[in-house]
Amino acid sequence: MSPRVAGPLLSILGLSVGLALLDASGLAFWQGLMINLAIFTILVVSLNLASGFTGVFSLGNIGFMALGAYISAILTLPLAVKSEYLPDLPSWLAGVHLDQVVGPLPVGWLAATLIAGLLVAFVALLVGAVLMRLSGHFVAVATLGFLVIVRVILFNADGFTRGSRTFSNVTPYTNLWWAWACAVLVIYAVWRLKRSQYGRAMFAQRRDRWAAQSVGISILRPRLLAFVIGAFFTAIAGSLYAHFITSFSPTVFYFDLTFRVITMLVVGGMGSVSGSVIGSVVVLALAEGLRRVEDVTLLYGLSGALLAAFFIAVIVFRPEGIMGQREISFDRLSTRLRSLRGGGGPEGPETEAP
Amino acid sequence: MASPPAASVAPDPSLLLQVVGLGKHYRGLVALADYSLDLAPRTIHGVIGPNGAGKTTLFNLLSGMVRPSTGAIHLLGVDVTHLSAYRVAQLGIARTFQNIRLFDDMSVLDNVAVAAQRHLPGSLWSAMMSTRAFREREERIRARSAELLDLVGLGDRTDRLARSLPYGDQRRLEIARAVAVGPKVLLLDEPSAGMNPSEAAELNGLIRRLRGDLGITIILVAHDIPLVMNLCDRIQVLNYGVLIADGDPATVRVDPGVISAYLGQAKHA
Ligand SMILES: Nc1ncnc2c1ncn2[C@@H]1O[C@H](COP(=O)(O)OP(=O)(O)OP(=O)(O)O)[C@@H](O)[C@H]1O
Ligand SMILES: [Mg+2]
Numbered sequence: 285m286s287p288r289v290a291g292p293l294l295s296i297l298g299l300s301v302g303l304a305l306l307d308a309s310g311l312a313f314w315q316g317l318m319i320n321l322a323i324f325t326i327l328v329v330s331l332n333l334a335s336g337f338t339g340v341f342s343l344g345n346i347g348f349m350a351l352g353a354y355i356s357a358i359l360t361l362p363l364a365v366k367s368e369y370l371p372d373l374p375s376w377l378a379g380v381h382l383d384q385v386v387g388p389l390p391v392g393w394l395a396a397t398l399i400a401g402l403l404v405a406f407v408a409l410l411v412g413a414v415l416m417r418l419s420g421h422f423v424a425v426a427t428l429g430f431l432v433i434v435r436v437i438l439f440n441a442d443g444f445t446r447g448s449r450t451f452s453n454v455t456p457y458t459n460l461w462w463a464w465a466c467a468v469l470v471i472y473a474v475w476r477l478k479r480s481q482y483g484r485a486m487f488a489q490r491r492d493r494w495a496a497q498s499v500g501i502s503i504l505r506p507r508l509l510a511f512v513i514g515a516f517f518t519a520i521a522g523s524l525y526a527h528f529i530t531s532f533s534p535t536v537f538y539f540d541l542t543f544r545v546i547t548m549l550v551v552g553g554m555g556s557v558s559g560s561v562i563g564s565v566v567v568l569a570l571a572e573g574l575r576r577v578e579d580v581t582l583l584y585g586l587s588g589a590l591l592a593a594f595f596i597a598v599i600v601f602r603p604e605g606i607m608g609q610r611e612i613s614f615d616r617l618s619t620r621l622r623s624l625r626g627g628g629g630p631e632g633p634e635t636e637a638p
Numbered sequence: 639m640a641s642p643p644a645a646s647v648a649p650d651p652s653l654l655l656q657v658v659g660l661g662k663h664y665r666g667l668v669a670l671a672d673y674s675l676d677l678a679p680r681t682i683h684g685v686i687g688p689n690g691a692g693k694t695t696l697f698n699l700l701s702g703m704v705r706p707s708t709g710a711i712h713l714l715g716v717d718v719t720h721l722s723a724y725r726v727a728q729l730g731i732a733r734t735f736q737n738i739r740l741f742d743d744m745s746v747l748d749n750v751a752v753a754a755q756r757h758l759p760g761s762l763w764s765a766m767m768s769t770r771a772f773r774e775r776e777e778r779i780r781a782r783s784a785e786l787l788d789l790v791g792l793g794d795r796t797d798r799l800a801r802s803l804p805y806g807d808q809r810r811l812e813i814a815r816a817v818a819v820g821p822k823v824l825l826l827d828e829p830s831a832g833m834n835p836s837e838a839a840e841l842n843g844l845i846r847r848l849r850g851d852l853g854i855t856i857i858l859v860a861h862d863i864p865l866v867m868n869l870c871d872r873i874q875v876l877n878y879g880v881l882i883a884d885g886d887p888a889t890v891r892v893d894p895g896v897i898s899a900y901l902g903q904a905k906h907a
Contacts, residue, residue, distance in 0.1 A: 473766035480765035480772065481755040481779070488741050488752045494703060495739040497723035498732065499753035499819050509762070609743065 291614025296468060303460050315460055319528050321568055322463035326470045326521040328548045328560040333474050334514030336554035337483060338507045339490030340416060343542060344427035347434035348408060348515040350537035352400045352522025354438065354445055357454045359396035360527070365453050372443030383455060393457040397523040401516045408515030409508070416507040431542065438534035445534070452531030458524045466524060470517045475557040475611070477513075486510050487555070487609075540588075544571070547595045552605050559607030566606070570594065651715030654679045654855055655700075655731075655823055660709030661879075662695050669695040670879045673709070677823070682849055682856045684870035684887075686863065688899060691876040693859040694736055697825045700857075701733045702726035713822070728756065732821035734812040736828045736859075742801035746792060749800050749811055750783035753818035757782075783818060790814045790844060806837040810844070817848065823855050824848065830862045838865065845869055867891060875899070 306315055327349065335342050361369065363381045370378075382392035382399075415426045438445050445451060477483050485506040489496040493503050526532065544567070552563020574587030598605065649656055655677035662670045670692040677683055685693050698704035700711060702723035711719045718726050732753075741749050758779055764772040787793050790810040795803065800811060809829055816824055826845070830838045842865060848854045860866050866873060866887075873890045875883040877899040883890050890896055 472768075476768045476772075477766050480776070481752075481758075481760065482762060482765055484744075484748060484752040484755065487744060491741045491743060492739050494723070495735070495741060496752075497703070498701060498727055498735075498739075499815060500724050500727040500756050501752065502722070502724045513762075 287614040287618035291617065292472075299464065299468070303464055307460055316528075317568070317572065318460060319458060319463045319524075321564060322460075322467040323521050323524050323528070324545065324548060324568055325467045325561055325564045326517055326524070327545045328552065328564050329470050329474050329557060330514040330517040330521070331545055331549050332552075332554065332557065332560045333477070333517075334510050336549060336556070336560075337478065337486040337490065338510045340507050340511070341420075341424040342427040342511065342514075343424050343546075344411075344430035344434075345514065345518050346537050346542045346545065347431040348404050348518040349522035349525065349541075350434055350438060350534065351404050351407065352397075352519025353526035353532065353537070354451070354522075355400035355403055355519070356393070356396045356523035357451060357526045358444060359399060360393050360455055360457075361453065362455070369453055370443065370446070374443075377444075390455075390457045393455070393523075393527060397520055400523050401519045404519035404522075405512050405516040408512045412508045412511040412515075416504055416511055431538070435534055435538060438537075448533060448535075450531050450533045454526050454530040454532075456527055456530050458528035463524055463528070466520055470520070471557060471561065474517075478557060478611075482506065482509060543592075543595075547591065550595065550603075550605055551598050553607035553609065554605065555609035556605070556607035556611055558612040559605055559610075562606055567591070649710075649712035649715045649717065650676075653677065653712075654714060656712040656715075657700070658710050660696070660699055660711065661707050662692075662699055662704060663707050668879045670699065670876075673876075673881060675874070677855060677857070679822075679855055680849060680853055681871045682845065682858060682869050684866040684873040685857060685859045685876060686861075686866055686873060687876035690878075692879040693876060694827055695879075696876070697733055697827050697857075697859065700726075700823075700825060701731055727819055727821075730820070730822035731825065732816040732819040732823075733825035734809070734816050734827055734829060736831070738805075738808050738812055740800040740808055740811060740815075742799070744800060745796065746787065746798050746800055746803065746811055747780065747783050747796040750786055750814050750818045751779050753815045754782045754786070755779050757820060783814075786814045786818050787811075789817070789847070791840065805832040806834065809833065810841075813844070813848075817852065817854070821854060823857065825857050825859075827859045828861065829858070830860055830865055838862065841865075842869060 303318070306318060327345070331342065331345050334340070334345065358370070358373075358377070359380055359382045361381065362383045363379075366373070366378060366381065382396040384392035411430055415423055415430075418426055439447055441447070485496070485501045486509075488499070488501055489503050489506055496503065548563040548567045549560060550563070551567055552561070553559030571587060571591055574590050578584055578587045653676050655675065657673060657675040660670060660673040661668070673696060675683075685696065687693055695704065699706050702718065702721055702725065706719060709719070710717060713729055713731060716729065718729060718731070721729070741752065744752070758775050760772055760775045784793065784796060787796055790813055792807060792810055792814065795807065800808065803811060809832065813826065813829060829845075830841050833841060845856060845858070846869070849856055858866060858870060870887060872885065873883075873887055874881055875890060875893070875896045882895045882899060883893045885893075
C-alpha cells in the first residue's frame with residue numbers, strides 16, 4: 285500500500301485505538317477535552333475553508349455555530365419537556381421531537397443535525413450571495429455584523445430560544461465517537477476539496493482575481509461555495525457542542541469563541557488543513573495549561589491575556605503560522621522514517637507544496 | 639439605400655471577432671478611441687505602437703476586465719461587450735498579461751490545471767469523497783496540463799512553484815495557462831518582454847504552432863518589431879489611442895505616419 289493511502293488509514297486506526305482506550309479509562313476530564321478538541325477542529329477546518337482557502341476574512345462563523353446549536357437542540361427536545369420548557373413554540377414546531385433512538389444510533393439527533401446543517405447552509409447562501417461580493421476589510425466587518433445580528437435574534441426570539449435565559453435539558457448525545465467521526469469526515473472532505481478543481485479555483489481567485497477571471501473562474505462562485513460548505517460544517521459543530529454541553533445561552537457564541545477559533549486557524553496556517561488540526565491541538569493545550577496556572581495563581585484573566593499575546597506574537601514573527609499553506613505529506617514522512625531506520629534515502633521536509 | 643447608424647452595425651457571425659467603435663477614456667485622457675477590427679479565424683494579428691498608445695487598454699477591453707466607454711465587441715456574432723471577464727474567457731477570449739500574473743504560490747502544473755479543469759467538470763460530492771470518478775477526472779486534468787506544458791517547453795518543471803521560475807519561463811507558463819482555457823482568440827501582451835534572443839526565437843515557433851496545430855487565432859502586442867513583422871498576417875498601429883495604420887507588414891513598415899510616430903517617440907526618449 286502506498287504511504288498516500290496507508291498514512292491516513294494508520295492515522296485513523298491510531299485515533300480509534302486512542303479513543304477506545306480513553307473511552308474505557310473513565311477519565312471524564314480528558315474525555316471532555318478530546319470532545320472539545322474535535323469540535324474546535326471542525327470549527328477551525330471549516331473557517332479555513334471559508335477564509336483560508338478564499339482569502340475572504342469571515343468573522344461570522346460562530347453565528348452559524350449558534351444557529352446550528354439552537355436548531356438541533358429545539359428539534360431534539362422530547363415532547364414532554366418541550367411543551368413545558370418552550371410553551372410559545374408555533375404548533376408546527378411544538379410537535380417535532382427528533383429524539384428517536386434505534387439500537388445504538390440516535391437517529392433523531394443525526395437527522396436534526398443534518399437539518400440544522402442544511403438550514404444554516406441556506407442562510408449562508410443568502411448572506412454570502414450579498415457579502416461575498418465585497419472585498420477585504422468590508423467582508424470582515426460585514427460578517428462581524430452577521431454575528432451581532434444572530435446574537436440579537438437569539439436574545440429576542442424568546443419563544444424559540446428562551447432569550448437570555450439558559451437553554452438546558454438538551455439530551456447529551458455527543459460522545460467521543462460521534463465527535464471524532466464528524467471531525468474526521470470534515471477533515472477528509474476539506475482536505476480532498478483543497479486538491480480538487482473547487483479548491484484550485486478558491487486558491488486561484490485568492491491569489492490573483494484578474495488572473496483567475498482570465499481563465500474563466502468567477503470570483504463569487506468559489507467564495508460562496510466555500511462560505512456555504514463551511515457554514516454547513518460549522519452548524520454540525522454547533523449541534524455537537526449543544527448535545528455535549530447540554531445547557532448554554534447566546535452569550536457563549538460570541539467574541540471569545542470567535543477569537544479562539546481564529547487564533548487556532550492563524551497558528552496552524554491559513555490554507556492548511558493539517559495546520560488547522562495542529563493549531564487546534566496547540567492552542568487548546570495552551571489554553572488548558574494556562575487555565576491551570578490561573579487556578580493556582582488566582583490571577584484570573586491571565587490565560588486570556590497570554591493567549592492573545594501568543595496570537596500577536598505569531599502574527600508578528602510567523603504570519604504564515606506553523607504550516608503556511610502546506611500539508612503533511614505521508615509520502616515524505618515515510619521516506620524520512622525509512623531513512624532514519626536504514627540510512628540512505630532522500631532527506632527532506634515532510635511537507636509538500638500546496 | 640440608407641446606411642445603418644454606426645452604433646447598431648449588425649454583427650457578422652462569420653467573423654471570429656468583430657470590434658466596432660471601441661473607446662475608453664480615463665477622465666480627460668483618451669486611452670483608446672474609435673478602434674475597429676474584423677478578425678478572421680486562424681490569423682496572427684499584430685498591434686504595435688509607442689508606449690502609452692493604448693495596446694494594453696485594448697486587451698483589457700477585449701477581455702472584459704475594463705468597461706468600454708464606447709463601442710461593441712462581438713465574438714462569433716455574440717455580443718460580449720458588457721460580460722464579466724470570466725464569462726468572456728469561458729466564451730473563448732483568453733489572454734496573458736504584460737506584467738506577468740501567475741498564481742505564484744501554486745505549482746506550475748496547478749497553474750495550468752486551474753484553467754484546464756473547466757472542460758472536465760465534476761460534482762462537489764465526488765470531490766469531497768474522492769470517488770473513483772473524481773480521481774480519474776483529476777488524472778485527465780493533470781495529463782492535459784502536462785501536455786500543454788510540454789508544448790511550451792516546461793514539461794520538466796511541473797512540480798516547481800510558479801514564482802521560482804525564471805522570467806522567460808513564467809511568460810511561457812502564462813501562455814500555457816491561457817491556451818488551457820481552450821480559447822478561440824488568444825491575446826498575447828508583450829510575450830517576448832524579458833526574454834533572451836534564443837527564447838524569443840523559440841517563442842516565434844510556439845506562436846506559429848498555436849495557430850497551425852491548435853487553430854487558435856492570435857492578437858499579438860509586442861515592442862519587438864522584427865518579431866511582429868515576421869509573424870503577423872496583418873498589423874495595426876496605435877498612437878495616442880488612435881489607429882494610424884492598418885495593413886499587411888510590408889505596407890505598415892513603410893507607412894510614413896508609422897515611421898514618424900516611432901521617430902517621435904525616439905526623440906522624446
Ligand atoms: N487605469 C487607468 N487609469 C488611468 N489611466 C490609464 C489607466 N490605464 C491606462 N491608462 C492610460 O492609458 C494610456 C494607454 O495605456 P496602455 O497601458 O494601454 O498603453 P500601452 O500601449 O499598453 O503602453 P506600453 O507599451 O507601455 O505597455 C496611458 O496614457 C495610460 O497612462
Ligand atoms: Mg501595455
